[in-house]
Amino acid sequence: MGLFDLLSANRSENLFLPAHGRGNALPKKIKNLLKLRPGIWDLPELFEIGGPLIREGAIAESQKSSAYEVGVDRCWYGVNGATGLLQSALLALARPGQAVLMPRNIHKSCIHACLFGGLVPLLFDVPYLSDRGHASVFDKKWLQSVFKKVKEFEEDIAAVVLVNPTYQGYSADIESLIKEIHSHCLPVLVDEAHGAQLISQVSPDLPKSAISFGADLVVHSLHKSAPGLVQSAVLWSQGDKVDPFNIERSIELLQTSSPSSLLLASCESSIKELIESKGIKKLKSRIEEAKLLKDFLINKKVPLLKTSDPLRIILHTSKFGLSGIEVDKRFIKKRIIGELAEPGTLTFCLGLSSHKRLGKRFVRTWNEILTSSGEQKACFFKRPPFSIVTRPLKPFTYSWGSNFEKVKLQDAIGRISVEMVCPYPPGIPLLIPGEILDEARVEWLIEQKCFWPEQISDFVRVIC
Structure with a gap:
């Protein structure tokens, strides 16, 4: 099947990113924009429009408004995904030759940024869940042991990067980690790519965004947990530890000089969905629906793992000796397409669209897989052989x-x-x-x- 056929086909249960679910949960303004004459929105950085780094124009006003509504000093929209803004943030934090302390479960984009900027990646180990093969979150005590070990390296450390929540939705006590890092007089960048919805604060049961606890820089991917188009992202900045000039210089280095007006509009609309009453109401509704779905699956003996993200379903395949990668292929044959297949799990992203008829299909498919596979022992994974800190x-x-x-x-x-x-x-x-x-x-x-x-x-x- 050719590319255009694949893009127009929609015959499956879409449990993968982007979170708008093949357009079902796109903001109304973006839907209306896309209904207009094809390509009418494909505009350059005209004077009235501007761009993420231009002081005047609609984009500048939009970024200023978004920063004010979220409660930070500045923000910049991105059209190269969280990747481009994470890399820009890192280059703004450190000079060539300086070190950046980051966890072993860091995204590869941050490693690439170290290459661009001549930075030294100091990687620290994180707890490991051997029953599923996942990196886990760590606490303040763990971080303190990391800082103790770091002293032996005698590196000029410029900043610390944290990942929270993880791809699978695990969240740490991010407030205590940020406080610990600040006690060492270091700025902190939080890769919150999978946690944009946290700024909505829809429920006291859910984690809060690192923005709430004074993180100096936070990056959100707006298509992973907000209804943005793919490649839309935002970098938030607060406090005086990072010079905005350095941030803008880095963004100019790494982002296109011809940003898509459609993607910039998507940044604005998806952020509004997270902070305005109508959007928050829709998010609450999706979360309640997801809770009911998970309860149904658990009652039907489907092995789900608990994380802090209510809109992710983590199928624990290794509990039955099955590879999530192979189980994924079986689900795809039944036209239930997940997001992340790993050796011990299969992650499905419910996103922001409705999946009211999914439960019975999911149970039926899982039971068929179990029946055809026969009884197998649970599989455990060897902890990676990483030292507490390495360079x-x-x-x-x-x-x-x-x-x-x-x-x-x-x-x-x-x-x-x-x-x-x-x-x-x-x-x-x-x-x-x-x-x-x-x-x-x-x-x-x-x-x-x-x-x-x-x-x-x-x-x-x-x-x-």
Whole structure:
């Protein structure tokens, strides 16, 4: 089937991102805009429109209004997804040669930013859930142990990056983590790509956005947990730890000089949906519907994992010895298409559209998979062999640009990688340029290759 046929087909249960569910939950203003003469909205940075970095015009006024409504000092709309704004934020925080402290479950875009900016990625380990193969959240005590270890590296640390919530929806006590980082006089950037809906504060049972607790910079992907079009995002800034000039200079470096007017309009409309009464009412309705669906599935003995995100369903396949990657293929055959297939789980994103008829189909499909697979023992995953804090053995830019050779994984012990090994999604690197492949890492990567056969190669590129 060709690209245009695929884009126009809509015969499946869409449980993947973007959260607007194939247009069902797009804001009314965007729907009306798309009904007009085709392409009428495809405009350049005309004087009246402006752009994210232009002081006057409709975009400047819109960004100013959004920042005021959310309660921060500044914001910038992005048309290169959370990726572009995370990278811009990192480059604004640190100078070449400085280090940035970030968790091992960081998105690959932040690793790429370190390459662009000549930064040193100091990666710290996070708790691990061996029954499902997920990185977990950590607490203040864990972070304190990280800072204690960091002193041994004698690096000039410029900032700390946090990921909250995770792709699967796990959320930490982000307030205590931000306070701890600020006590070390460091700014904090929070990758809240999967948590834009948190600014709505629709329920006291749900986590609050890192914005509420004084995070210096926060990035939201507006298509992952808000009704934005793909590539729409926003960077929020507050306080005096980060100079807005540095942020804008970095955005100018990494974002297109011809931003899409449609995507910029989508940024404005999706943020309004999260902060205005009508949009909040719709979000509450979707959350209540999701709770009922989850209760139904649990009552039917479907193994779901609990996270802080009410709009995600995490099917715990490894509890029955099944790979989420293989289970995903079976669901797709039944036209139930999920978002994130992993070795131990399959994540479905309910998004902001309705799925009232999903329950029985989901149960029937899962039971068919169980019946055909037979009884199998629960599968557990080996904890990654990471130290509490690590840095690349060789400088990042040197490793990336070095001459290399391609060797089999089992022959790579003692060699230094020039590439990133990173199943996508979720886009979390297992190996980054400059890291040494010791025996434990090689054995673990070979094991991961068995779990991700189509994502991890038998070979790795290393410095000659």
